[in-house]
Amino acid sequence: MNLLFSISSVIAIVSTLMVITRKHPVHALLYLIVSFLAIAVVIYQLGAPFIAILELIIYAGAIMVLFIFTMMLLNLGKETIDQERKWLQPQTWTGPVLLSLILLVELIYLLSKSSSQEHAITGMDTKIVAQTLFGPYLILVELAALLLTAGIVGAAHIGQHKRRVSHRFLEEYNE
Amino acid sequence: MNTDISISQVLILAAILFSLGLIGVAIRRNVLFMLISVEIMLNAAGLAFIAAGAKWNQPDGQIMFLFILTMAAAEVSIGLALIMQIYHQHQSLDIDKVNEMKG
Structure with missing residues (x-):
């Protein structure tokens, strides 16, 4: 188990979890950029440095700039955060989260059962x-x-x- | 570069990220956050393509990631233009208010 891969994947998962739970859109975007950086590290370790650079330039650069421009034009303020706090009640999110987690457990079980042999990755x-x-x-x-x-x-x-x-x-x- | 990452670990990471994006689409009512969650799901699918291409030592996975990247860029520009239009017509980003089509 590679230590660098473990650290970057944990960072990716935690920051993505923060993205979908933040109230303020700009905070969510900052966590999303951190998540893209961590995924770029994972892609680099998979032997695809060009794709890792493209992930940084296009996802964390161009697409995030589009999102930030839209937020500036929409001028989302304090009332948006209060609205989000009102919308994000536990009785609304428990059902989808439980069902998605069941699907995730099934997927992890299938993936860990199928191929367990260590495969040396050579860079492409x-x-x-x-x-x-x-x-x-x-x-x-x-x-x-x-x-x-x-x-x-x-x-x-x-x-x-x-x-x-x-x-x-x-x-x-x-x- | 030789690393000892097994493919199933990367696929599990992609599955976790995809599920988080799916949860984000399901639980948020703000259109902007739903678009961000769709981006997370597309990125997880691209990561799975990279992992598969690295396993079979073929360049096709990286090429598919390039096309996913292109599609995400086009999708985000259209989606953000739609969000601007929705906000100007309804003064809100609530997805439940945009039910004019009565589908």
């Missing part, structure tokens, strides 16, 4: 990953580009402010 060269990505997976790269373009267009279309009145004739009748 980034060059091989790149050659496979732009070789057999080239059509998926183009589809990912299409998906990102659709995401940009969709976000720009959804995010624009619309008028309250739905039809111009109704507006005339109202006035």
Whole structure:
């Protein structure tokens, strides 16, 4: 059992637990960044340093910046925290938590029973990953580009402010 | 780099993170926290892909993580735009107030 892996996985689990229980959104985001850092350490130990760097740059960098910008625009304040405290009562969360924990115990039992042999992990060269990505997976790269373009267009279309009145004739009748 | 991590440990870690994300989606009523929990679940799925790719010594796991990353970026931009629109129309982030579609 690797000590570094144990420490980083415990940090990941604890910080993710803090994410889903915090009242304030910014505190949750800070714990989420800690969780991503710990998962990046785990990925690095699995022999994928390029993916670990991408996890840091894109998840902990770009996506978190998007979340923080949205929080700044929404201007969530003190009343949001009181609302969260009112929403997060024990009778609302005990049922889903119990059922999810039963599923988790089943999953852990299956995973620990199936493969128990120690397997030496050798690092995968980034060059091989790149050659496979732009070789057999080239059509998926183009589809990912299409998906990102659709995401940009969709976000720009959804995010624009619309008028309250739905039809111009109704507006005339109202006035 | 040779480490002695067994694959089942990494998969158990991914399962725990996925369950925490699932619990977060189930127990929160704020749309923003639900989106954060979806991010946790996607990240756990990516970690499972990395572990599987490391076990079979194939580059496909890392490639799938790249596509999960792309999908998460597109999903988060659309989701946050929807959250902004919901907040401007309802002045609240409560998911129970957004039941106009009556599905």
